[in-house]
Amino acid sequence: MKKETVEWRTVASVDNIAADRPLEIIIDETFLLLVKVMDDIKAYQGLCPHQFARLSMGTVSEGSIHCPRHKACFDVYNGKCGPGWQLPALRQYHIRVDAGEVAIAYPLSVISPRNE
Numbered sequence: 809m810k811k812e813t814v815e816w817r818t819v820a821s822v823d824n825i826a827a828d829r830p831l832e833i834i835i836d837e838t839f840l841l842l843v844k845v846m847d848d849i850k851a852y853q854g855l856c857p858h859q860f861a862r863l864s865m866g867t868v869s870e871g872s873i874h875c876p877r878h879k880a881c882f883d884v885y886n887g888k889c890g891p892g893w894q895l896p897a898l899r900q901y902h903i904r905v906d907a908g909e910v911a912i913a914y915p916l917s918v919i920s921p922r923n924e
């Protein structure tokens with residue numbers, strides 16, 4: 809069995825991620841979302857699991873990411889869908905933050921399954 813090597817790709821500066829708006833990055837045609845959570849950064853799938861709106865066009869407030877299209881919301885801490893909707897949680901990806909730079913594990917690596 810071949811062991812896969814993880815590469816850490818720097819994708820953004822923490823200073824470029826606003827507290828109230830997620831930052832979109834695209835890696836290998838995969839839309840991802842970087843979200844500032846207190847002093848931490850989280851990376852989630854960038855397309856809404858409802859009808860694939862780009863969540864980067866939405867906002868972050870009151871602990872939630874708000875989809876711009878039909879207003880579903882997702883918890884910034886774990887990606888779980890908020891009240892009133894029954895959608896899968898956002899996939900969360902492995903990242904690390906070092907010296908103000910955000911790096912993402914490549915190949916992309918999901919932390920938690922969508923339907924937990």
Ligand code: FES
Pocket residue numbers: 856857858859860861875876877878879880
């Ligand atoms: S596309 Fe996001 S709630 Fe419909």
